[in-house]
Amino acid sequence: MARQRLNSGNAAEKELPKAKLNKQSLQNIGKLLSYIKPYKAKFIGGLIFLVLSSLTGLAFPGFFGALIDAAQGKQRYAFMPANLTTIGEVAIAVLFVQAFVSYFRITWFVQVAEKSLADIRRDTYFKLITLPMNFFSNRRVGELNSRISADLSQIQDTLTTTIAEAIRQIIILVGGIILLMVVSIKLTFALLIVLPFLIATAIFFGKFIRKLSRQAQDKLADSNTIVEETLQGIANVKAFVNEAFEAARYDKNLRDVVNLAIKGSKYRGLFGAFIVFCLFGTIFGEIWYGSYLVSIHDNGFTFGKLTTFIVYAAFISAAMGSLPDLYANIQKAVGSSERVLEILAEEGEEVSIDAEENKVKKRIDGNISFNNVNFHYPSRPEIEVLKGVSFDAAAGQKIAIVGPSGSGKSTMASLILQFYHPQNGNITFDGKPADEFALTDIRNQVAIVPQDVLLFGGSILENIAYGKLGSNREEVIEAAKKANAHNFISNFPEGYDTLVGERGVKLSGGQRQRIAIARALLRNPSILILDEATSSLDSESERLVQEALEVLMKDRTSIIIAHRLSTIREADKIIVLDKGTITETGSHAELMHNETGLYRYLSQLQLEA
Numbered sequence: 001m002a003r004q005r006l007n008s009g010n011a012a013e014k015e016l017p018k019a020k021l022n023k024q025s026l027q028n029i030g031k032l033l034s035y036i037k038p039y040k041a042k043f044i045g046g047l048i049f050l051v052l053s054s055l056t057g058l059a060f061p062g063f064f065g066a067l068i069d070a071a072q073g074k075q076r077y078a079f080m081p082a083n084l085t086t087i088g089e090v091a092i093a094v095l096f097v098q099a100f101v102s103y104f105r106i107t108w109f110v111q112v113a114e115k116s117l118a119d120i121r122r123d124t125y126f127k128l129i130t131l132p133m134n135f136f137s138n139r140r141v142g143e144l145n146s147r148i149s150a151d152l153s154q155i156q157d158t159l160t161t162t163i164a165e166a167i168r169q170i171i172i173l174v175g176g177i178i179l180l181m182v183v184s185i186k187l188t189f190a191l192l193i194v195l196p197f198l199i200a201t202a203i204f205f206g207k208f209i210r211k212l213s214r215q216a217q218d219k220l221a222d223s224n225t226i227v228e229e230t231l232q233g234i235a236n237v238k239a240f241v242n243e244a245f246e247a248a249r250y251d252k253n254l255r256d257v258v259n260l261a262i263k264g265s266k267y268r269g270l271f272g273a274f275i276v277f278c279l280f281g282t283i284f285g286e287i288w289y290g291s292y293l294v295s296i297h298d299n300g301f302t303f304g305k306l307t308t309f310i311v312y313a314a315f316i317s318a319a320m321g322s323l324p325d326l327y328a329n330i331q332k333a334v335g336s337s338e339r340v341l342e343i344l345a346e347e348g349e350e351v352s353i354d355a356e357e358n359k360v361k362k363r364i365d366g367n368i369s370f371n372n373v374n375f376h377y378p379s380r381p382e383i384e385v386l387k388g389v390s391f392d393a394a395a396g397q398k399i400a401i402v403g404p405s406g407s408g409k410s411t412m413a414s415l416i417l418q419f420y421h422p423q424n425g426n427i428t429f430d431g432k433p434a435d436e437f438a439l440t441d442i443r444n445q446v447a448i449v450p451q452d453v454l455l456f457g458g459s460i461l462e463n464i465a466y467g468k469l470g471s472n473r474e475e476v477i478e479a480a481k482k483a484n485a486h487n488f489i490s491n492f493p494e495g496y497d498t499l500v501g502e503r504g505v506k507l508s509g510g511q512r513q514r515i516a517i518a519r520a521l522l523r524n525p526s527i528l529i530l531d532e533a534t535s536s537l538d539s540e541s542e543r544l545v546q547e548a549l550e551v552l553m554k555d556r557t558s559i560i561i562a563h564r565l566s567t568i569r570e571a572d573k574i575i576v577l578d579k580g581t582i583t584e585t586g587s588h589a590e591l592m593h594n595e596t597g598l599y600r601y602l603s604q605l606q607l608e609a
């Protein structure tokens with residue numbers, strides 16, 4: 001399977017850049033090879049069997065020669081009588097040994113490669129999900145994902161096939177040349193003078209022709225785009241009477257395709273002629289010269305020896321031909337390992353892969369303070385998002401943050417969740433600076449109900465239980481009831497086992513929010529962050545969501561990022577944020593008294609709307 005991919009190369013692999021092989025890159029490969037260490041016994045076993053199977057493979061041309069000589073009554077090797085039956089028996093025994101070692105070398109190599117690759121994948125994935133948010137804000141997730149999967153499958157191909165194949169071909173090449181010399185020094189020199197030159201030319205030619213046919217394919221794709229565009233915009237083409245223009249455009253493109261294809265065909269023809277003339281010519285020349293040596297009885301040269309020679313020559317030509325491809329694959333794998341190692345070398349957050357170690361060690365009652373917090377996103381140092389922000393929230397209070405879009409409200413939520421850290425000032429929980437708590441302690445005791453609730457592809461039950469892994473069905477149903485979600489969930493034919501996401505039902509915005517509320521309720525956090533949805537729900541869903549939120553906010557500190565000011569009148573404290581600075585703080589009544597204040601202005605705007 002991997003072999004197939006190795007040579008055909010899927011699109012992603014084709015794009016993978018090759019890396020130069022130097023000391024540094026080999027050290028990097030070495031680091032990645034350390035993943036093989038736990039399976040080293042099998043790997044070494046596989047290597048030994050690989051050498052054995054390659055060497056036994058080299059014995060066969062010898063048998064062929066011995067058989068042909070034996071048929072003519074000549075003994076080819078001192079240790080083997082000129083007897084067809086005996087030679088056949090020995091050959092079958094060697095075949096049996098080869099089949100045996102081949103089985104183990106293949107299965108062992110694949111086992112070692114798959115297991116170590118799973119370890120690399122596991123480590124890379126865990127590293128990725130524990131990398132700080134800043135890493136992701138600088139990269140496009142889709143690109144990252146496809147790059148890593150292409151890199152990892154390149155490494156997989158190399159570990160499962162390329163390395164073994166390269167070793168095998170090198171053994172065949174070196175062993176083959178030595179054995180060729182044993183058979184006939186003269187013929188070997190004749191061959192070695194011509195063969196490398198021929199193979200190098202064939203490879204060069206092949207690459208050139210591939211490039212030409214790629215150009216023709218690209219041109220053809222261009223002309224298909226013209227068809228697609230004109231058909232999609234057919235109304236425009238007709239309305240502007242541009243049929244002739246489009247036809248001419250298409251025609252020009254097609255002519256380019258044909259020209260490129262014709263140019264390619266000439267080189268293809270030349271290539272074919274070259275192969276026929278030179279490669280077959282060489283073989284013919286060798287056989288001719290070999291037959292001549294037989295005819296003059298040169299140094300006991302027999303037809304058996306000639307046969308042996310020809311088969312070895314075929315072996316080493318194939319080995320020489322495959323090495324450049326294998327080398328290119330190793331180069332690509334080096335490039336891939338460098339990129340994977342780059343991710344592995346990034347500094348992750350302090351989250352353990354062992355769920356037990358992430359359990360809460362230090363409880364937080366729910367007091368939060370921002371003390372003179374200054375913050376800019378690491379990716380955009382020139383824009384100060386929060387400027388000297390200070391406020392206190394006592395345990396159990398409801399604090400609303402309001403302000404125009406882009407004023408920094410969600411950024412404050414990200415700082416509470418420790419997604420980022422302030423450059424100046426600090427954030428305290430229960431009076432102690434955030435860095436005195438384990439990162440997991442803070443995140444375990446803060447829950448967020450975001451604007452856009454992301455549900456995973458599983459069932460509703462699993463989606464709610466995500467808030468507290470390991471919770472049982474009763475706990476989930478209890479939370480859903482409190483979140484006003486039980487009724488709509490029970491109305492689905494499959495109830496809590498209904499699959500959400502692509503294959504399941506589509507949930508409305510209000511229903512998704514209530515699932516997120518149930519999730520947060522199950523978590524039972526000391527601090528709750530509500531990023532209020534901007535999209536307006538209809539009044540019935542809004543009532544249901546609002547009721548659920550009231551239940552959720554009870555007895556915990558709630559930070560409400562509010563867009564609709566009507567929902568936060570009861571808040572203990574309203575913080576008005578404008579361009580990263582707190583401009584007003586107080587209760588609804590207090591803020592409404594400030595006639596020139598932003599809060600009163602925004603409230604009035606919303607009332608009028």
Ligand SMILES: Nc1ncnc2c1ncn2[C@@H]1O[C@H](COP(=O)(O)OP(=O)(O)OP(=O)(O)O)[C@@H](O)[C@H]1O
Pocket residue numbers: 137377379380385403404405406407408409410411412
């Ligand atoms: N990951 C990020 N990297 C760089 N800049 C960011 C990032 N996220 C937000 N910003 C910038 O920080 C500023 C504050 O954004 P923030 O999302 O906190 O505003 P907001 O008050 O929550 O806005 P809204 O009400 O529209 O949600 C904006 O100028 C935004 O462009």
